[in-house]
Amino acid sequence: MADPEPQEDAAAPRCANPDCQVAVDGRCIEGFPDTAKCPQFGRIPIMPVAAAPGTDPTARNGVAMQASTTLSVDEADDVVKERPSRIIAIAGPQSAGKTSLIAGLYDLFQLGQVGKVAFAQSFSLHAFEQAAHYSRAASRRTTPNTPRTERGEVRFYHLELVDTDSGAMPSVLLGDRAGEEYLETRSNPLSAKEFPELRRADVLTLLVDGERLLDAGQRHNLRSEVRQTLHAFVEAGVVRPTQRLALVLTKLDVIRKASDGGQRTFQGFETLVVGLRTDYGSNFAAVENFQIAAQPSTDGAKSGENLDRLLAYWMAEPLRYHPGPIAYKVPEAERYFDRLKPAPKDVQ
Amino acid sequence: MSKHSVVAMGLPGSGKTTFLAALWHLVSEKEVPCKLTYVSLQTENIEHLHEIASQWRAAKKQERTAQGGDKLVSMILQAEGGDPQTVTFPDIAGEAFLQMWGVRECDETVAGWLKEPGVLLFIHADKVTVPKWVVEEKLLMEEMGIATEDEAEAEEVVDWSPNVAPTQVQLVDLLQSMQTEPLDVGPRRLAIILSAWDKAAGRGFSPEQYLARRMPLLDQFLKHGLCPDWETRIYGVSAQGGEYDDHMTKLPDAERLRDIDVPSQRISVVYAGAKSNDLTEPLQWLLT
Numbered sequence: 001m002a003d004p005e006p007q008e009d010a011a012a013p014r015c016a017n018p019d020c021q022v023a024v025d026g027r028c029i030e031g032f033p034d035t036a037k038c039p040q041f042g043r044i045p046i047m048p049v050a051a052a053p054g055t056d057p058t059a060r061n062g063v064a065m066q067a068s069t070t071l072s073v074d075e076a077d078d079v080v081k082e083r084p085s086r087i088i089a090i091a092g093p094q095s096a097g098k099t100s101l102i103a104g105l106y107d108l109f110q111l112g113q114v115g116k117v118a119f120a121q122s123f124s125l126h127a128f129e130q131a132a133h134y135s136r137a138a139s140r141r142t143t144p145n146t147p148r149t150e151r152g153e154v155r156f157y158h159l160e161l162v163d164t165d166s167g168a169m170p171s172v173l174l175g176d177r178a179g180e181e182y183l184e185t186r187s188n189p190l191s192a193k194e195f196p197e198l199r200r201a202d203v204l205t206l207l208v209d210g211e212r213l214l215d216a217g218q219r220h221n222l223r224s225e226v227r228q229t230l231h232a233f234v235e236a237g238v239v240r241p242t243q244r245l246a247l248v249l250t251k252l253d254v255i256r257k258a259s260d261g262g263q264r265t266f267q268g269f270e271t272l273v274v275g276l277r278t279d280y281g282s283n284f285a286a287v288e289n290f291q292i293a294a295q296p297s298t299d300g301a302k303s304g305e306n307l308d309r310l311l312a313y314w315m316a317e318p319l320r321y322h323p324g325p326i327a328y329k330v331p332e333a334e335r336y337f338d339r340l341k342p343a344p345k346d347v348q
Numbered sequence: 349m350s351k352h353s354v355v356a357m358g359l360p361g362s363g364k365t366t367f368l369a370a371l372w373h374l375v376s377e378k379e380v381p382c383k384l385t386y387v388s389l390q391t392e393n394i395e396h397l398h399e400i401a402s403q404w405r406a407a408k409k410q411e412r413t414a415q416g417g418d419k420l421v422s423m424i425l426q427a428e429g430g431d432p433q434t435v436t437f438p439d440i441a442g443e444a445f446l447q448m449w450g451v452r453e454c455d456e457t458v459a460g461w462l463k464e465p466g467v468l469l470f471i472h473a474d475k476v477t478v479p480k481w482v483v484e485e486k487l488l489m490e491e492m493g494i495a496t497e498d499e500a501e502a503e504e505v506v507d508w509s510p511n512v513a514p515t516q517v518q519l520v521d522l523l524q525s526m527q528t529e530p531l532d533v534g535p536r537r538l539a540i541i542l543s544a545w546d547k548a549a550g551r552g553f554s555p556e557q558y559l560a561r562r563m564p565l566l567d568q569f570l571k572h573g574l575c576p577d578w579e580t581r582i583y584g585v586s587a588q589g590g591e592y593d594d595h596m597t598k599l600p601d602a603e604r605l606r607d608i609d610v611p612s613q614r615i616s617v618v619y620a621g622a623k624s625n626d627l628t629e630p631l632q633w634l635l636t
Contacts, residue, residue, distance in 0.1 A: 062453040065525050110479045112564040121573035133508040137480035140506045144482045162572045
């Protein structure tokens with residue numbers, strides 16, 4: 001006997017969205033943790049109308065919207081030409097927290113202004129959301145995570161922000177590149193010349209991985225990596241005296257959880273900052289240091305702790321070269337004939 | 349007679365169709381005074397209006413508007429002492445807006461409608477997906493003494509898709525799209541409709557305060573990112589007045605609403621501290 005036709009279980013959960021598998025796995029495709037709150041839940045599925053015979057069901061008559069990704073160097077250039085901007089290079093070895101810093105800052109704007117800075121708009125919302133996703137509860141992870149940046153050309157996350165005090169409204173372009181590429185400049189400083197974000201940066205932000213600085217087995221190597229990376233940038237000539245340098249200790253929450261409350265790590269960072277300031281400070285317009293927890297994994301720090309200070313440093317008016325008028329002096333001609341000038345009009 | 353169009357935007361389930369159903373009942377039945385009065389109907393989709401208004405009167409939830417089944421309805425409305433105006437109101441499925449955010453594409457017909465100068469943006473006040481963080485939930489569970497699973501033991505991790513983005517991010521992107529090519533048409537009026545306002549009103553906030561607290565990114569965008577030549581108003585609207593029956597369950601709230609003799613009195617519109625039953629109020633502002 002043939003199997004009977006499967007009957008729809010009237011008691012099974014259903015959803016108006018035919019792509020939702022709530023009846024199978026209990027998960028709402030639109031992300032509602034409580035499926036009953038989803039407006040589509042419990043409704044009859046709306047099935048797409050079958051394509052007419054002879055037509056291509058994939059053909060669409062669509063209008064393309066602007067992309068919502070990170071920007072290429074050329075696209076970032078277009079933004080810079082159009083409006084005041086701040087280019088921020090964020091350098092550091094892999095896992096130092098570059099993407100976490102970017103995602104953590106974006107997530108702060110989800111909750112309101114960051115210090116005196118407000119969100120205006122962004123061309124990179126998809127990219128920000130992807131960077132922030134694995135630290136969000138919607139990912140169903142139990143520990144926060146950030147996607148690794150792949151090797152390749154630098155990409156810029158775009159934010160248009162407002163300084164609510166001054167009214168300045170610059171585009172902020174946050175450069176994101178794989179950490180390994182920055183680390184390799186230690187062996188080949190000239191490779192830093194290929195990184196346009198370094199030459200163009202208003203603020204060079206160098207990250208110091210707090211978790212590694214805490215680790216007795218890694219801290220000396222880490223300090224050496226940071227020093228040598230900065231040395232390579234200076235040697236390659238990609239830093240400018242109008243640039244500001246931000247030295248940023250990351251993962252503050254992990255450091256504070258150490259048995260000594262992170263005292264030795266904070267001292268180690270202090271020593272590193274003093275050394276770098278002494279040796280390389282003259283190459284920059286200013287050097288500041290920060291201790292941050294962009295996306296903490298413990299209760300050792302608040303989410304985004306001290307990012308407001310770092311953002312204020314990034315937002316400061318850039319110290320760019322403003323050419324003045326060139327003094328012009330007419331050379332004294334050797335021949336008397338060449339020294340003749342037109343007669344003033346009133347003499348004629 | 350002047351012709352104006354208003355486009356209604358909003359994610360799925362944000363209350364666009366319910367608003368249209370209640371509006372049609374309100375202007376056609378003339379049970380309560382309104383800023384705009386109904387003159388006549390100009391539409392090929394009169395059946396659609398009758399159908400959704402009938403569901404509304406019976407206090408039954410509206411079926412979802414199917415994508416591709418977008419309906420364009422036109423009514424001739426008139427303000428007191430003014431000329432009759434044709435108001436065109438496309439009832440677009442919320443999926444069209446999800447597609448704009450997620451796939452970065454918009455149907456050509458919908459794109460045409462989205463170039464209208466008057467925009468109603470619907471947000472279901474009680475169904476806002478807000479961002480929540482792994483670490484906060486973990487700490488909360490620890491505080492409550494609930495053991496958290498290790499990553500390996502945890503349920504399968506959900507990869508990113510545009511649909512999991514917070515409501516405010518999707519709405520900021522939609523509004524950004526409306527002020528950039530190919531949808532940019534210059535100055536517009538934007539009426540934000542916080543629907544199901546009856547559920548949010550109990551918290552004692554004005555619609556502006558509620559939006560600022562619940563969707564701070566959208567609030568910042570409206571203040572700083574929206575083109576300065578756009579004008580914005582935020583309305584709290586309860587077009588249903590309470591919870592309606594779905595096709596499976598009968599609810600006491602729906603029974604209570606059916607008991608109200610004048611169905612138009614189910615409607616409530618809150619703006620600038622004043623409350624009325626007049627759904628034409630935001631329309632009138634968009635049309636002037």
